[in-house]
Amino acid sequence: MLNGKNAVRLGAGVLAIALVAGGGGYWLGRQSPAQDGGQSTQASRKILYWYDPMVPAEHYDNPNSLSSMGMKTIPKYADETPDTGPGISVDAGASQSLGMRIATAEMGPLPSGLTVTGTIDFNQRSVANVQARSGGFVTRVYGRAPGDVIAAGAPIADLQLPEWGGAQGEYLAVRKLGRADLTTAARQRLRLLGMSDSLIGAVERTGRLNGMVTIRTPVSGVIQSLDVRAGMTVAAGQSLAQVSGIGTVWLNAAVPETQAGMVRVGQAASSTLAAFPGETFIGRVTAILPAAQTESRTLTARIELANRGGRLRPGMFASVAFAGDGRPALLIPSEAVIRTGLRTLVMLALPDGHYRPAEVRIGRESNGKAEVLAGLAAGEKVVASGQFLLDSEASLSGVEARPLGGGR
Structure with missing residues (x-):
């Protein structure tokens, strides 16, 4: 039977044991998931797949997988991808902090900055080649030289053409016959030799032969070449000078x-x-x-x-x-275009603060505007500033870009 002193000691021991047990239970009950390594919480979370944050488009079903970058994969939990609609969501405060600017794709002429x-x-379409119409020799040149600027009708050289004199003598002889048909034929021959109507008329009035002709330039311009000198003999069709119009x-x-x-x-x-x-x-x-x-x-x-x-x-x-060609085109700011090397993207601004990349095909660019050939429609809004951060976030979140065909 316990005496009074022993009873007191026993009661104190029992109380101490109870306090220790109660305190341990309380501490265990208050221990957080972080203090136990989060194993109990992580075990209850649903894993969708394993991935490497550097290449979020690659998904694996094995926790021991290595990505194409050779990195260890980590789990992607279901509660990390809330259904917030297409793309990524950014609140208004974050948008203001990023300095994002929104632009609308609009039809209009592309201004030329070329x-x-x-x-x-x-x-070269205004070039006159001065030639001799018949064979003869040069009796006079008019002091011209290559590089001179001359007016239309300016004389180049005087030629004596024996063939002209012979043809004029035959013409005068035919006229004396009084036959109109022969006279007309002889007159036509003079024209074909290159004689002007005024020269033919002078021969008819005076009855004197005139085989001298002054070669003149038909256009005003610069003498490019001059191949005529006094006393030289020329052949029919020989080039005497070339004049370029100005x-x-x-x-x-x-x-x-x-x-x-x-x-x-x-x-x-x-x-x-x-x-x-x-x-x-x-x-x-x-x-x-x-x-x-x-x-x-x-x-x-x-x-x-x-x-x-x-x-x-x-x-x-x-x-x-x-100047611009005036053709209508779908235009967006050039700074809104993201070129990855493999494809060209823009960041679409969707309703309710959502953003999604979209693949586009870009044409001409000028004065800060880019022509969109495919991938966008008039009225759609794109991010013109801060889009690179959004694109990086979309890549990390595994958000797929809208393809050129417009599919979702």
Whole structure:
């Protein structure tokens, strides 16, 4: 039987055991999932697949899998992908912090920002080749030289043509016969030899032969070549001089082949020259030459310019700005375009703060605008600033881009 002192000790021991047991149970009950390694919580979460955050598009069904990057995969839990609609969701505060700007895809003409250099050249369509119509010899030249600027009708040289004298004598003899048919035929022969009606009329009035002819230039311009000298003999059809007209000139603009699609025949172009500051010369593209310059990788766009007063001289350099072609196109800001190397994307701005990448095909670009050939419709909104962060988040979240066909 326990005495009083032993009973007290026993009661104290029992109380201590109870307190320890109760305290341990309370502590165990309060232990958090983090204190036990989160194993109990993670075991209850549903795993959708395993993936590597660096390549979120790759999904694996084995926790021991390695991604294509050689990295250990981690689980993707179902509660990490709430159904918030297509794309990713960003609240208004975060959008403001990112400085996101939204732009609308709209139809309109693409403004041209193409400016290139060019060189003035002679208009090769305005070239006169002065020839001798019959054989003879040169009795006089008029002091011309290559490079001289002459007016239309200016004399080049005087030729004595024996054939003309013989034909005129036959004509006068036929006229005396009084036969109209023979006279008409003889007169026509004089014309075919190159005689003017005024010269034929003078022969009829005076009855004297005139085998002397003054060769004149039919156009005003610059003498490019002069192959006639006093005393020389010339043959029928021999070239005596070549004159290039300067009423109009060509401006040959060098267009980079990467921007050749922005230039077309008939397109307006304005040019400025250092020789005439503050003055603009307007013309139109008359031709795009078929061959590219292999050294500079450029195509030549030929622009025809009026040359009043002959101020535009071949060899001058000019700066050429092409006008827009006026064709309607679906346009978005160029800064909204994301080029990954494999494809081209834009970040769509959807309702309720949702965003989703969309694949597009881009055409021409100019003055901060890009032409969308496929992948977008007029009225759709795209992110013009901050889209790269959204694209990165969409990649990490495994959000697939809308394909070109428009499928979901």
